[in-house]
Amino acid sequence: MVVWEIVALACGALSIAVAGYLYKWVLSQPNEGEAMVEYSKEVQEGAAAYLKRLFEALGALAVVIAIVILVTLGWKTALAYLIGSFSSAAAGYAGMYVATRANARVAWAARSGLKKAFPVGFYAGGVMGLSVVGFALLGMTIIYMIFHDPNIVLGFSFGASSLALLAKAGGGIYTKTADIGADLVGKVEFDLAEDDPRNPAVVADNVGDNVGDVAGMGADIFDSYVASVVAVMILGAALHSENEAYVIFPLLLSAAGILASLLGMLFVRVGETNDPGRALNTGTVATTIIFGLLTLGVVLVLDLPMGVFWATIAGLLAGIVIGFTSDYYTDIDQSSVQNTAKSAETGPAIVILEGFSYGLLSIVPSIIGIVVAMIAAWFLAKQFNVEGTYGVSVAAVGMLAITGMIVSSDAYGPIVDNAKGCAEYAHESEDVIRVCDRLDAAGNTAKAITKGFAIGAAALTVLALFAAYAETVQIDTLDLREPGTVAGLFLGAMMPPLFSALTILSVGRNAFLMVEEIRRQFREIPGLLEGKVRPDSKSCVDIAARGALKELILPAVLSFLVPVAVGLLLGKHALGGFLAGSIVTGIIFALFMANAGGLWDNAKKFIEDGALGGKGSEAHKAAVVGDTVGDPFKDTAGPSLNTLITVMSLSATVFGPLIAKFALFGL
Amino acid sequence: MVVWEIVALACGALSIAVAGYLYKWVLSQPNEGEAMVEYSKEVQEGAAAYLKRLFEALGALAVVIAIVILVTLGWKTALAYLIGSFSSAAAGYAGMYVATRANARVAWAARSGLKKAFPVGFYAGGVMGLSVVGFALLGMTIIYMIFHDPNIVLGFSFGASSLALLAKAGGGIYTKTADIGADLVGKVEFDLAEDDPRNPAVVADNVGDNVGDVAGMGADIFDSYVASVVAVMILGAALHSENEAYVIFPLLLSAAGILASLLGMLFVRVGETNDPGRALNTGTVATTIIFGLLTLGVVLVLDLPMGVFWATIAGLLAGIVIGFTSDYYTDIDQSSVQNTAKSAETGPAIVILEGFSYGLLSIVPSIIGIVVAMIAAWFLAKQFNVEGTYGVSVAAVGMLAITGMIVSSDAYGPIVDNAKGCAEYAHESEDVIRVCDRLDAAGNTAKAITKGFAIGAAALTVLALFAAYAETVQIDTLDLREPGTVAGLFLGAMMPPLFSALTILSVGRNAFLMVEEIRRQFREIPGLLEGKVRPDSKSCVDIAARGALKELILPAVLSFLVPVAVGLLLGKHALGGFLAGSIVTGIIFALFMANAGGLWDNAKKFIEDGALGGKGSEAHKAAVVGDTVGDPFKDTAGPSLNTLITVMSLSATVFGPLIAKFALFGL
Secondary structure, three states: OOHHHHHHHHHHHHHHHHHHHHHHHHHOOOOOOOOHHHHHHHHHHHHHHHHHHHHHHHHHHHHHHHHHHHHHHHHHHHHHHHHHHHHHHHHHHHHHHHHHHHHHHHHHHHOOHHHHHHHHHHHHHHHHHHHHHHHHHHHHHHHHHHHHOOHHHHHHHHHHHHHHHHHHHHHHHHHHHHHHHHHHHHHHHHOOOOOOOOOOOHHHHHHHHHHHHHHHHHHHHHHHHHHHHHHHHHHHHHHHOOOOHHHHHHHHHHHHHHHHHHHHOOOOOOOOOOHHHHHHHHHHHHHHHHHHHHHHHHHHHOOOOOOHHHHHHHHHHHHHHHHHHHHHHHHOOOOOHHHHHHHHOOOOOHHHHHHHHHHHHHHHHHHHHHHHHHHHHHHHHHHHHOOOOHHHHHHHHHHHHHHHHHHHHHHHHHHHHHHEEEEEEEHHHHHHHHHHHHHHHHHHHHHHHHHHHHHHHHHHHHHHHHHHHHHHHHOOOOEEHHHHHHHHHHHHHHEEEEEHHHHHHHHHHHHHHHHHHHHHHHHHHOOOOOOOOOHHHHHHHHHHHHHHHHHHHHHHHHHHHHHHHHHHHOOOHHHHHHHHHHHHHHHHHHOOOOOOOOHHHHHHHHHHHHHHHHHOHHHHHHHHHHHHHHHHHHHHHHHHHHHHHHHHHHHHHHHHHHHHHHOOOOO | HHHHHHHHHHHHHHHHHHHHHHHHHHOOOOOOOOHHHHHHHHHHHHHHHHHHHHHHHHHHHHHHHHHHHHHHHOHHHHHHHHHHHHHHHHHHHHHHHHHHHHHHHHHHOOOOOOOHHHHHHHHHHHHHHHHHHHHHHHHHHHHHHHHHHHHHHHHHHHHHHHHHHHHHHHHHHHHHHHHHHHHHHHHHHHHHHHHOOOOHHHHHHHHHHHHHHHHOOOOOOOHHHHHHHHHHHHOOOOOOOOOHHHHHHHHHHHHHHHHHHHHHHHHOOOOOOOOOOHHHHHHHHHHHHHHHHHHHHHHHHOOHHHHHHHHHHHHHHHHHHHHHHHHHHHOOOOOHHHHHHHHHHOHHHHHHHHHHHHHHOOOHHHHHHHHHHHHHHHHHHHHHHOOHHHHHHHHHHHHHHOOHHHHHHHHHHHHHHHHHHHHHHHOOOOOHHHHHHHHHHHHHHHHOOOHHHHHHHHHHHHHHHHHHHHHHHHOOOOOOHHHHHHHHHHHHHHHHHHHHHHHHHHHHHHHHHHHHHHHHHHHHOOOOOOOOOOOOHHHHHHHHHHHHHHHHHHHHHHHHHHHHHHHHOOHHHHHHHHHHHHHHHHHHHHHHHHHHHHHHHHHHHHHHHHHHOOOOHHHOOOOOOOOHHHHHHHHHHHHHHHHHHHHHHHHHHHHHHHHHHHHHOOO
């Protein structure tokens, strides 16, 4: 099997090498606008300052957790944990680093037209996408090659996840603090445009896009990607101990996904059609097809039953379907968005009620998709004498294997969005702004698809982790007729709403401080409103960063301690029920929040495009309220929930054997 | 055992007799204000017209379902089903009938002061409270005496529940259609006061309070009350078949609850303190203590183990605790309401985000309360060799046994609220309005407590039904490691959000029609705004009623068909998982919506009481948006969810044996 481990290693290394090459290429692009460079520098400094603080805090936390692991589970898991944290941080940092340097270059290239600008944005996104899968596969393969024990690789995954949760939630609080603050004072009180350089919070807002949407999202997908592979490795070792190929299989699937993504990226070209959205979609479709073919090859060379092939394909297809249908509810051309926009004519309350309801409705197709994928993967596996649970886990890997391509298109979004901000900041011509707008619109669709995709994948991943937990603590049945399981189910189901509430309240508190600071600057800095002097952007960046880290403490502590407490108090069955409950409401709230937020955003855009009186009308004001409510839904609370349920599942699995031993009541 | 059955029968009959006596007393109170009588007549006619339509539609539906039951399960269950539907309708109708006649009498009595007016309102509420428990106990006991089979009594419960779901959801859509319509046009566009007689939707709004809060709520609690008793009867017969006392026990608990409520009502007096809130609380406390003592007596005379006594007490105490803590988050003196009010200064978006978050936080104490009650009841039962599941079910009955008193205080709320509307309509003096206001404030607290109480009780009841389902279809373990159970869990968890979304969208659509009609009347009826002519209230009543019935169809069909479809397609384990999933999200969404709605309502009132600029300030406008969003949360979607999960559990249990036989895949 060593030869296949080396193949996986090589693919991981290749991915990082290509990322490095793209990084050099992006930085070699011309960047000659003076104001653009200045803007870009401010964003770079702000983002680097925040990430430095974040990683210092998380570094300290990681050391503490590593010591706990060292004492309870030994040095191997502790080491893997640290490497996992570091790799996840590195992938996020690399993505953020190139993104904050690419923005001005995309904006500069936009002066020469769409065809010049698009590849700069997309390849900068590619650095992120390929770093994520490269670091992940490399880390997992090396650890497995050294220890040959999936439980040690689990430590790597736990490290990646804990970092991701904090990076994602912290980034989410940061970005919305800045965004809401900038909008409430700048747009509403002083009637400034988006990205007006006089607004002191504009830089913080753009830093937020990078630390939230790029670095945070990178860490998040890194986390699901690793967790899905590790779950399959553990289940392979537990359920098919007769054949190591079951353990290696997910590593090779990831390797196949990397190759497919690299080849698929060649198809991403804005040709004669001049349509960047189409270019991205072509890339995704090409990657999917290539990955399907490579998977067949992997199954054949490892001599595994065809059941694992079909389970992988079931997951892959389900991912695509969930991605595209979840786009439906947030699509600006569909009735849900347009009805919500129309309701804006009766004021903000009805906008909120409509968006809330459509957001809830939007969970239905995704839930059905997840259920169908799960049952199909189970049956397809069973048909070929593969354990059903293994089949479900493999489906999760199938969904996530093309992450390289998906994350590349996704990271492209905030980069071109920032490029637009940069162009506006530099007072570029209407033409340049229009090019940036078209790049941006394609990014929004890619983002919507990725979001559904990420949640679907997270659902199957945590189901796989749930099975891995049960195997690790040796639960044969997890009976809903027992009071412990039901108690756990209720308590677990409570966690995602609780976490959402805490992070949204954080944004509210933090945004309040930001609003005060912006008002203070306009009041106390003479000539600011006239554009004669520059605002003190640093102090806004500072407020967002300090607040985000402070506000992280409570939700972070709860998400690490509550599962352990439930396990120690009520036993391993209750903890199993707890995980099940958290998965169910975690998925539902994540889908609801992501889609409701996207829908309000687009309802506002629909009006801004000229419908119902357009910008400045009463309907527009009502729609802005909806958008502001949706912001922390879709960018703070919603996206953190994936990671929350993964972290809780992983921490239960890592500490499961200990918990089972020391539980107070064995319910 | 027959003697005890006769005791139960006698207590049920006594309850109805006292209700009849109170009814006569209320109607004998003076009612001499001409404008008041006129107002009251309009509300009576509107309410009767809506209920007539509703019951005609539901009657037809009940006959259809009864025929299905007749063909599949036999005439006994079908008959019990019809009697259950009829009893539930009768209890709701009786409550509504007296409530719409009491309003003017309370308003008239308010001219002679608080001491005169309070008993009129409270005893009118008592008619409702005592009718609910009387009809319920009488119906169950008679059916059990005839057939001696808890499964036939299950049919009675299913009938009551299906009617309750539609009455509650329909009433909720009706009341919020009218309320939002009246507010949006009347208050916002024409600057009219609440209950201004020139507003064409005012009568519909007040009719809505009666059909939603009185008739709908009565049917709802009727449903939980019966379901909890039936679940214990089924579990008693299945788990302790050696002793019929286990089956009869819940009937006698209910009888004890009726006696306790009757005695407790004697303590409800506005003495020298002149504090109606305190009077209601004294009544609840007295009822609780008397019920505890009577329960001990029942356990001793039936010679049951003390475990059932302690389990009952655990439920009773948990109910009280959940009721009072759920009041905390909506209390106008607490930080959650005041923070939300303060955030109104930054506009409506932050008000929504704060209320949303506090609403989510509010589920935490209740969920912990439910879990503790469940585990405590289980262990207390086990200590005395009683089956744990039986203990949990008995706790649900313990919570609900004092329903007579709880519903009386609760129904008092909308009655005195309506009395206030009546006094305003009749242009009574400030003094009279102030008396009505004080009566109303006490009603709001009682309502908040009842809401938490009802949801806690529903949670334990459905857990009991869940166990009854498992016994009926003979599931030994319901394993969360099987794909069918997990698939069911996801699908079931999807139902409460789906149902909420559909009912809220219904309100939005219907309110839109109402707004158009109100605007039309102000435009086309000359002299209406000047108060020279009367508005066409009937057409508004008609829009609300027609819309409510039409909009009911889809959610009703889904809630009956989806569980049956899941069972027939995926088998009895999947259906078990489905019920568990629906219970978890049902409880979470019910708590969240009830509390968020109450919180926004009180944040608005906090500002109206003079804080943050008071009425008319920007903060007030923002808080009004919050209140409007909260209205369908707390009065339409939220309260229907209890009933939704009960109906689904009952329909699964009733059709369970058939489903198990014909399932396509036995997952």
